[in-house]
Amino acid sequence: MKSYAAGPTDSPIIEETIGENFERIVWANPDAEAVVDVAGDRRWSYRELNAEVDLIARALMSLGVAQGERIGIWAPNCPEWTIVQYAAAKIGAILVNINPAYRTHELAYVLNQSGVRTMISATEFKTSDYVRMVEEVRADTPDLEEVLFLGTDDWTRLRDRAGAVTEDHLRARMASLSNTDPINIQYTSGTTGFPKGATLSHRNILNNGFFVTEQINLGPDDRLCIPVPFYHCFGMVLGNLGCTAHGTTMVIPAPGFDPGLTLAAIEQERCTGVYGVPTMFIAMLGHPDFANRDLSSLRTGIMAGSTCPVEVMKRCVNEMNMTEVAIAYGMTETSPASCQTLIDDDLEQRTATVGRALPHVEIKVVDPETGETVERGQTGEFCTRGYSLMLGYWNDEEKTREAIDADGWMHTGDLAVMREDGYCNIVGRIKDMVIRGGENVYPREVEEFLYTHPDIEDAQVIGVPDEKYGEEVCAWIRMKPGRAPLDADAIREFAADKLAHYKIPRYVQVVDEFPMTITGKVRKVDMRMESVRLLGLDTR
Structure with missing residues (x-):
């Protein structure tokens, strides 16, 4: 049997823009809690969040932000990040996610490569002085005209600008958008040269967020703790979009990952799910406060980023009550997830594999030399295609053609084995990525x-x-x-x-x-x- 599989298609692909989908959920759940900022002790219902999103959307339009224009966001996790994400989507601006750990060398490159004119930035995070770094790169980033710093008068002044654009103008802009339009650029480095900007559409990321969280039965009664970064697909797609597509509450435990604060947020907010890479779960399990925290509200979550050790998974199930935790695998270029385990899969499937093909996604394992699909059980390169495949690398057709073949398959560079049951195991990397x-x-x-x-x-x-x-x-x-x-x-x-x-x-x-x-x-x-x-x- 060949190493090819296709995910189920019984639930249809969502053919809406992010703004349309978000508003449909808002009308269905107006008074449900949408965002909880634990660190700042702030809360928004879905109605309140939508009103703030519209306010910022109109304010950005008043700055002259056009459809297809790039808006940079350089900040750790905070409610404003989420608000800007949905505001940009409503006006058809392309959100450029900038890694909070970047320094001047990387910042200048992504701003120039994507042509960001307007950037929303934190003032500082950990050891990073963003204000100073922005000043350092201003001379080398000629496209950058407007930088608005969160936590300063800049944000208040931006909100005050909303009155210059009517609600009708915002509605007209939303009506002109297509769900296949580019809406997000996420930078993922290549094995040669500088980072490449994976360009993703409404259709890409809205559906990936929806189907991944559908697999863990997320719903309006759930509260998801999101300690993974928003600048990455894990946070903004599987976290934010996964929540808003189901009317779920987004709980932001802290600006950056802190195991103690994450555990405290889960207990305080009675979270039913939590995300993380294995090292995050290891840190939570090893934290001095762990035994004193009431985690009985948890049932699910997603672990991704690297292989999960068996003992860690056992402890997540037994000591964190995450009986329905899932493993997901993917890459930025595929919005991100291609494979996922099911909530009732056994421990072996959740530790020895990365699951099976997600809905509406095709996967195969091929011989890296010939491109031929290998037999199940044999090692080869993991390839995937479907709605989740990026539009391409921003302004880089050559690199796009290298990654996506003529038949629309993304060649991931990961070495995989597909088992007889269709579950896949990632065994290594063709590329030298660390x-x-x-x-x-x-x-x-x-x-x-x-x-x-x-x-x-x-x-x-x-x-x-x-x-x-x-x-x-x-x-x-x-x-x-x-x-x-x-x-x-x-x-x-x-x-x-x-x-x-x-x-x-x-x-x-x-x-x-x-x-x-x-x-x-x-x-x-x-x-x-x-x-x-x-x-x-x-x-x-």
Whole structure:
């Protein structure tokens, strides 16, 4: 039997824009709680949230934001992020998600590549001074005209502008939109060069959010704790859109993930579901407050980002009451999820696999060399197609053609095995991507940055095993003649304000040469094995 499967089609695809779908749910559940901001002690009903979304939508129109124009958002999780997400969707503006961990090097690139004219930004988060960084890149981002900082008078002034645009003008704008229009750009790095902007439509992300949460039986009586970041599909699609498509309450426990605050929010708000990557669940299970928290309201959630250890899944089921927790697998380019386990799947299916094809999604496993579909049980490249497939990479047709073949299949670069029952197991990666704590780190991007150091001749980046994060970043560097060797501390200092923290190498090996193939290609497999030996990681 060939490694091909198609998800069920009994529930139809939603053919609405995000704004239309949101308003339909609002009219059905006007007084239900929509958003709870635990940290700020603020709450909105669906009626109140829709009114605020409309206010910001009209305010953005008064700034001259046109349909198809890009709006950047650079902030940690907060209600304003969600409000801007739906306001942009209602006016047909393309929301550009900017990773809160970005530094100036990355910020300037995404602003220029997407052509952002208006950006809404936090003032600070953790160690990031966004105001300072915005000022640093202003000279290098000529398209950027307007930056509005949350938590300042900027937001109040924006709200005050709404009166310049009538409700009728907003209705007319909404009526002109199509659900196949681009509505979101999310940057996902490639194995070569800079990040690529996966461009997603209303149809892409609305349906993915709906079908993934449909699989865990989300409904108007549920309250979902969302500690995963909104800038990523996990937060804004599977979290926000999944909730609003079902009239569910979105609970924001904190601006960034904090295990103690997440546990407190679940107890306080009687959450029925919680999302996270495995490291988040490990942190919650290991928190000193864990045993004292009442988590009896939980029943479900989604774990994604990397493989879930069996013992962690057992504890989520037995100690967090998440008997209906699901595993999901996907990538930004597919809105994101392609596969998911069912809530009644056994422990083996929820730990040894990433589930089976989601509704209206096709999947197959092919020989990476020939493109032929392999037999079930054989390893090959995971491919998928369907409504969830991105429109393409923003302004990059070449990279789009490399990723999506002529028959509409997305080639993920992940190595997978499809079992006889149609469930899939991800066994490795064709590309050299490093997954650190659920964050994708693409070696070429870090290498390109390391090349900017005046003392570095050449750099190669790989992933090495790590107990806490799954993988850590390791850089092999060759020094320019006569230059003193650099250590990990020196590299960290050089990268501190320019690269996101999770991309900065933890380990640095200074070498005279790299292992090479006969044809002159660097052998990263050999580098990885040697790094494990030199660092003593194989004994952990």
